[in-house]
Amino acid sequence: MGVRFASLGSGSKGNGTLIDDGNTCLLIDLGFTIKEAVRRLGRLDVSPADIDAILVTHEHADHIHGVAGFARKFSTPVYLTPGTYEAKTMGQLPELRKINCHSTFTVGSFEVTPVAVPHDAKEPCQYVLCSQGVSVGVLTDLGHITPHVQRSYQGCDALLLECNHDPVMLEQGPYPYPLKRRVGGDYGHLNNAQAAELLDVLDLVRLRHLVISHISEQNNQPDLAREAVKPQLSGWQGSLVLANQSEGFDWISLG
Numbered sequence: 001m002g003v004r005f006a007s008l009g010s011g012s013k014g015n016g017t018l019i020d021d022g023n024t025c026l027l028i029d030l031g032f033t034i035k036e037a038v039r040r041l042g043r044l045d046v047s048p049a050d051i052d053a054i055l056v057t058h059e060h061a062d063h064i065h066g067v068a069g070f071a072r073k074f075s076t077p078v079y080l081t082p083g084t085y086e087a088k089t090m091g092q093l094p095e096l097r098k099i100n101c102h103s104t105f106t107v108g109s110f111e112v113t114p115v116a117v118p119h120d121a122k123e124p125c126q127y128v129l130c131s132q133g134v135s136v137g138v139l140t141d142l143g144h145i146t147p148h149v150q151r152s153y154q155g156c157d158a159l160l161l162e163c164n165h166d167p168v169m170l171e172q173g174p175y176p177y178p179l180k181r182r183v184g185g186d187y188g189h190l191n192n193a194q195a196a197e198l199l200d201v202l203d204l205v206r207l208r209h210l211v212i213s214h215i216s217e218q219n220n221q222p223d224l225a226r227e228a229v230k231p232q233l234s235g236w237q238g239s240l241v242l243a244n245q246s247e248g249f250d251w252i253s254l255g
């Protein structure tokens, strides 16, 4: 059936990305309650028992809130860095796999490459997932683009890329000043222009799907994010999708 991916929701109130190759179905992060997760999975025709593992990126609630409870209820293995594990009290887990965020590992039929990112968490990482010669990059929750990030996301067939905020909206928006500093800082979130800069240095020849993700509901607008990346995509033939908080996005198939 080929590789496909979808989202349960994307943004500061909860995240969850599904990737499935017909053999193995992985969930990256779960920032929703169990009940809400089951409802959102149902919308994508996935039952909790179908999920072979949860890969966690970091300990912020919008990524980890539902992980331990879901894992216990449905006996799902959980993969995460030692730092993320230490940062969050998770209780007993049915199967805990601590990963080295500098080493590729396999989960079922996927080859998973964690990528360390600059973000204000204990040991955050993002992921590039490969199966059947196809690679999908997931890249949200980072304050700036490092050379390591530039190298790691070259040549993806699909990319979920954070366009968190518009700097002017963040500056003029309702967040208290320390939170504005945090979000806009080097260990916060990518703004629209930073996401565009990454696209500038990535080789997009293989890229078929770009999904703009983790868009702030307070400090960004979908159209601003779309406009920001437009110059980098001139001449590009792929599909551009915007993920949102309430629906995420529906299955995208890579054939």
Ligand SMILES: [Zn+2]
Pocket (backbone or CB within 6 Å): 011, 012, 015, 060, 062, 063, 141, 214
């Ligand atoms: Zn987040």
Ligand SMILES: [Zn+2]
Pocket (backbone or CB within 6 Å): 058, 060, 119, 121, 141
């Ligand atoms: Zn975060």
